Amino acid sequence: MKTKKLLNLFGGAIALGTFGVLLYLENRRPLRRRVESKLTRSSRNLTIAGLAAIALQLAEQPIAAPLTKLVERKNIGLLKLVRLPGSLEAILAVLLMDYTLYVWHVLTHRIAFLWRFHLVHHIDLDLDASTALRFHFGEIIVSALWRAAQIVVIGVSPVSFAAWQMFLFPSILFHHSNVRLPIDWEEKISRFVVTPRLHGIHHSTEREETDSNWSSGLTVWDWLHGTLKTDVPQNEIIIGVPAYQEPIEVGLTKIVPLPFGKQKSAWEFQPASNFNEIQTNKFELDNSHS
Numbered sequence: 001m002k003t004k005k006l007l008n009l010f011g012g013a014i015a016l017g018t019f020g021v022l023l024y025l026e027n028r029r030p031l032r033r034r035v036e037s038k039l040t041r042s043s044r045n046l047t048i049a050g051l052a053a054i055a056l057q058l059a060e061q062p063i064a065a066p067l068t069k070l071v072e073r074k075n076i077g078l079l080k081l082v083r084l085p086g087s088l089e090a091i092l093a094v095l096l097m098d099y100t101l102y103v104w105h106v107l108t109h110r111i112a113f114l115w116r117f118h119l120v121h122h123i124d125l126d127l128d129a130s131t132a133l134r135f136h137f138g139e140i141i142v143s144a145l146w147r148a149a150q151i152v153v154i155g156v157s158p159v160s161f162a163a164w165q166m167f168l169f170p171s172i173l174f175h176h177s178n179v180r181l182p183i184d185w186e187e188k189i190s191r192f193v194v195t196p197r198l199h200g201i202h203h204s205t206e207r208e209e210t211d212s213n214w215s216s217g218l219t220v221w222d223w224l225h226g227t228l229k230t231d232v233p234q235n236e237i238i239i240g241v242p243a244y245q246e247p248i249e250v251g252l253t254k255i256v257p258l259p260f261g262k263q264k265s266a267w268e269f270q271p272a273s274n275f276n277e278i279q280t281n282k283f284e285l286d287n288s289h290s
Helices: 002-028 038-074 086-110 112-122 129-133 137-154 158-176 183-189 196-202 220-225 275-286
Strands: none
Touching: 002 129, 002 158, 038 129, 038 137, 038 158, 086 112, 086 137, 086 158, 086 220, 112 137, 129 158, 158 196
């Protein structure tokens, strides 16, 4: 238990440090020009994040923590079928959690009920580190059931679960960020983990591009499933969902109740009133950096 607590503390420090560094780099080396005011978006996204954090504490934590202890005590799950050294078991658990999160991400796009909640994450008109925190509380509650299944089927111990979280949170913050990496860095890093350019493609309004780059941590899952897409220039990407391109439609009072009411057909493109200006600005930004 001491190891788990240390991992949780260390993981929290890494996540906070990562968030701070990314905020700094987003101002120094932006990948895409912003469509909305940073203050407006950040306050909205942090409010959504606050509701999600409450849901996490009320729904996932009370389920995940006891289940990981039960798995360890009763030797439940695939990884408990064979005796493995603790470090190897933790590595395999992280890999399997990462892969099954890939599967869950695909399901949130493919199953209409899940998409109603995940849509809130995708209708952000910009993409940056704050988007990584922007998940509807309903999605957090529903995903708690998937997390429970992951833990029991895989056989995830408390230490392995803490190790996975320590890897996951900085990774999600990083690939949602609006940070322009040098091209040579991008090419090397993206062979292993999801980068801002790769995930920017997934947040495109083009359906073919959204249906790619599902991985949350390691890019190997997209590579294995043939869903890895790398050939989309950032200046050609419009962030968001086609049917929700007007800022007035993505305000806080609109997106909190969005999963529970009538929704638009997401992939019917309705350009924002300032669409041409946005595209010109994006093109200029993309060509002003190496």
